[in-house]
Structure formats: structure tokens, C-alpha cells
Amino acid sequence: MTRSLVVLSGGLDSTVCMAVAARAGAELIAVTFDYGQRHRVELDRAAAVAARFGADHLMVHLDASQWGGSALTDTSIAVPDASEAASAPDRIPVTYVPARNLIFLSVAMGVAEARDADDVYLGINALDYSGYPDCRPEFVASFAATAALATKRGVEGRPIPIRTPLVDLTKAGIVTLGIEVGAPLELTWSCYRGGARPCGTCDSCVLRAKGFAEAGVPDPALG
Amino acid sequence: MTRSLVVLSGGLDSTVCMAVAARAGAELIAVTFDYGQRHRVELDRAAAVAARFGADHLMVHLDASQWGGSALTDTSIAVPDASEAASAPDRIPVTYVPARNLIFLSVAMGVAEARDADDVYLGINALDYSGYPDCRPEFVASFAATAALATKRGVEGRPIPIRTPLVDLTKAGIVTLGIEVGAPLELTWSCYRGGARPCGTCDSCVLRAKGFAEAGVPDPALG
Numbered sequence: 001m002t003r004s005l006v007v008l009s010g011g012l013d014s015t016v017c018m019a020v021a022a023r024a025g026a027e028l029i030a031v032t033f034d035y036g037q038r039h040r041v042e043l044d045r046a047a048a049v050a051a052r053f054g055a056d057h058l059m060v061h062l063d064a065s066q067w068g069g070s071a072l073t074d075t076s077i078a079v080p081d082a083s084e085a086a087s088a089p090d091r092i093p094v095t096y097v098p099a100r101n102l103i104f105l106s107v108a109m110g111v112a113e114a115r116d117a118d119d120v121y122l123g124i125n126a127l128d129y130s131g132y133p134d135c136r137p138e139f140v141a142s143f144a145a146t147a148a149l150a151t152k153r154g155v156e157g158r159p160i161p162i163r164t165p166l167v168d169l170t171k172a173g174i175v176t177l178g179i180e181v182g183a184p185l186e187l188t189w190s191c192y193r194g195g196a197r198p199c200g201t202c203d204s205c206v207l208r209a210k211g212f213a214e215a216g217v218p219d220p221a222l223g
Numbered sequence: 224m225t226r227s228l229v230v231l232s233g234g235l236d237s238t239v240c241m242a243v244a245a246r247a248g249a250e251l252i253a254v255t256f257d258y259g260q261r262h263r264v265e266l267d268r269a270a271a272v273a274a275r276f277g278a279d280h281l282m283v284h285l286d287a288s289q290w291g292g293s294a295l296t297d298t299s300i301a302v303p304d305a306s307e308a309a310s311a312p313d314r315i316p317v318t319y320v321p322a323r324n325l326i327f328l329s330v331a332m333g334v335a336e337a338r339d340a341d342d343v344y345l346g347i348n349a350l351d352y353s354g355y356p357d358c359r360p361e362f363v364a365s366f367a368a369t370a371a372l373a374t375k376r377g378v379e380g381r382p383i384p385i386r387t388p389l390v391d392l393t394k395a396g397i398v399t400l401g402i403e404v405g406a407p408l409e410l411t412w413s414c415y416r417g418g419a420r421p422c423g424t425c426d427s428c429v430l431r432a433k434g435f436a437e438a439g440v441p442d443p444a445l446g
Contacts, residue, residue: 103330111321142368150325152321
């Protein structure tokens with residue numbers, strides 16, 4: 001039996017990744033980062049998703065609000081609506097968290113090595129996304145090569161592969177795949193703001209709504 | 224005035240790095256990791272070194288003992304004496320912490336980007352060291368390229384350089400350089416074990432003692 005580590009935020013993409021890894025028959029380790037994000041809703045959802053899959057769940061605390069630099073970790077920077085973000089499509093948005101996936105993947109590598117995991121899943125996609133540099137496949141390929149140099153596993157000739165099954169999918173494609181593999185989409189949370197219900201206007205909500213609309217299915221998290 | 228971020232453990236090497244960066248006239252940010260290591264002595268020393276240089280000091284908490292896999296983060300694995308380590312010179316020692324410098328540098332990149340630092344200093348050296356893969360210059364070069372792909376700074380054509388001024392020095396050379404640049408070597412702590420005084424027999428103590436002996440100066444931390 002293989003053992004897979006999944007970087008799990010509690011959002012749509014990482015939850016579909018969990019279901020893909022589960023379908024492959026792997027024993028699952030889920031790693032969630034409590035990194036000082038604006039709200040804790042997604043952390044509760046991540047715990048619920050991990051429990052649904054019977055995964056060993058590690059909640060890793062790393063307070064990025066100590067240094068800030070993002071609307072997601074510094075409450076003095078407002079989360080913009082998607083319409084504002086769209087007005088500057090070439091700019092990296094203020095919701096970018098400095099080096100986030102670099103940090104998340106690095107910790108994931110450490111956990112994967114300590115727990116002898118066979119691979120690491122990361123739910124990035126570079127099509128319907130917010131324009132973050134650390135969601136691009138060229139970053140992940142470069143990271144894997146760097147991690148092979150950094151780790152005992154790499155030196156021993158058994159580098160830990162990073163699987164990104166969603167990287168070439170649209171948001172609609174991710175929704176469709178999620179339904180196909182039985183991902184508990186009703187448990188997921190995408191909104192950057194942490195209200196009682198998703199705001200519907202931030203970039204993440206708008207991308208999610210577009211995905212469900214194009215897939216032709218209702219969003220079960222809004223039900 | 225430039226602004227430099229220094230990854231500061233409170234040990235000999237990172238303290239000499241601080242002094243090198245200070246001599247270059249930079250405004251200093253020191254980042255220290257409280258990562259669930261066996262003892263807290265080095266954290267106190269890091270704080271003392273940062274204060275000596277008037278650096279902005281961030282203590283970053285990330286509990287690697289949650290996953291373990293190292294004698295430094297799992298108290299059920301004993302720290303070996305240097306003589307045991309020397310009996311298997313081709314093996315990566317049990318004091319290797321999975322992905323440690325990958326994680327430290329990743330967080331350093333996030334802080335450097337958020338705080339608009341000009342460069343990052345890392346006190347690795349690949350000559351008199353314990354054989355950790357993440358202390359090799361080829362790892363650091365690969366990491367810098369990966370970080371340039373991951374970060375806003377990289378995308379904007381201003382990647383953050385990583386300076387490793389000690390990488391080609393022997394431990395004796397580091398001691399000599401430290402004295403030359405006025406590093407407070409008396410504040411530093413190298414011992415893997417956290418007793419009232421350095422144990423003198425772990426790999427880190429033995430490397431340090433060899434360095435001072437070959438440099439022909441007494442170790443002020445033992446005074």
C-alpha cells in the first residue's frame with residue numbers, strides 16, 4: 001500500500017486532490033497550515049475533509065501574520081472584490097501570500113520524509129486561478145529538483161514526487177472530477193473572507209461559482 | 224541602506240554571518256526558528272546575538288517535533304557522540320532534520336519579501352560539517368532558482384539573492400573570520416545536547432573544538 005501526503009487547505013481544489021489520492025488506494029496523511037490566515041473556517045473544513053477520508057491529519061501552526069505582506073495574513077489590507085482584481089489582470093493580487101507554496105511544500109517534504117510517504121499531492125491549477133506565481137507548474141518542477149538536493153530521500157535516490165493532478169484543469173473540470181471521484185464538495189470552503197456564508201464577490205468565490213456554473217451543477221456548499 | 228535578513232540559530236556559523244552582514248553596513252532582520260529542537264539554549268543565544276547587533280528579531284514557531292524523524296526533534300532518538308558518527312562517514316547522521324534548510328530558507332524568503340529585504344544570509348558550510356545534504360552549495364543555488372519562480376519578487380525581476388559567505392571555509396576559517404569581523408563568539412552555542420555546559424562529545428561540539436584549536440584561539444564560550 002502506498003502512502004500519500006496531501007496539502008489540504010479545506011478548499012475545493014485540495015479536497016478534490018484528497019479524493020484523487022484516496023481513489024488511488026493510498027493511505028493518507030493530510031497536512032493543513034494554520035498560518036495566521038484571516039479566518040478559521042477553512043481549517044475546520046480541512047479537519048472535516050480529513051476525517052471523512054480517515055486521514056492522519058496534521059495541523060501545522062506557522063504564524064505568517066508575524067511578517068504579513070498579504071491581505072490574507074494582514075487584517076490592515078482589505079480583501080478586494082474580484083472586479084477590482086480583474087481591473088489589473090497582469091498584477092499579482094494583494095491576496096498573494098509571500099512564498100506560501102514554497103513554505104507549504106517545504107514543510108510537506110519534511111513531513112513526507114519523516115513519515116516515509118511515497119508522494120505529495122498539491123492541488124494547484126494554473127488555468128482558473130488568481131495569478132499567483134507559486135501555482136505554476138514550472139515552480140513545482142523546480143521545487144521537486146531542489147527538494148531532491150535538500151533531502152536524505154533525494155540523496156538516497158528516492159526523491160519524493162509531487163503530484164498535481166489538477167494543474168491543467170479548468171475550475172469546471174475540477175468540479176466534474178471532484179464529483180467523479182466522490183470528493184465531499186459540500187464540506188469545502190473557498191471564500192477569502194470568513195463570514196457565516198461565502199461572500200460571493202471575492203476572487204476565490206467568483207472563480208468557484210464560475211466553475212460550478214460551467215460544470216452545470218449546483219454548489220453543494222451553498223445548499 | 225540595504226536591508227539583510229539573516230537566518231540565525233544562535234550557533235557559531237550564523238552568528239559570524241550576522242557579523243559579516245553587519246560589517247557590510249546593512250540594516251538587519253534576524254529570523255530564528257523555534258522548531259521543537261531538543262533544547263532552548265540556542266534560542267536564548269540567538270536572541271542575545273540579535274540584540275547585540277540591534278537587529279529586528281523574529282522568533283518563528285514551527286513545531287517539527289509533530290512529525291519528528293530526527294534526533295534533534297524526537298527525544299526518543301538519542302544524539303550520538305561524534306565518534307559514532309565518524310564510524311559511518313558516508314551515512315547521513317540521525318541529527319539530520321528532514322528538509323530543515325528547505326523550510327528555513329522558504330520562510331526566510333517569505334519574510335524577506337514581506338519586509339522588502341535585499342538579500343538573505345545563510346551560514347552553511349560544506350567543509351567541516353555534519354554531512355547534511357541541505358548544507359551543500361548546489362542545494363542553495365537550486366533553491367534560489369526555485370524561489371525566483373515562486374515569489375512576486377522573482378516574477379518582477381528582483382529575485383532575492385542568498386548569500387553564504389562561509390560556504391567554502393573550514394571551521395577554523397570561520398572562527399578566524401568571526402574574530403576579524405567582531406562576532407560575539409562568546410554568546411554562541413553549538414552543542415546538540417542542551418546541558419548547562421556544552422557536552423564536548425557530540426558532532427557539533429567536536430567540530431567546533433577542532434575549529435578553535437586549528438585557529439589557535441580559545442573558545443570564549445567555554446571561558
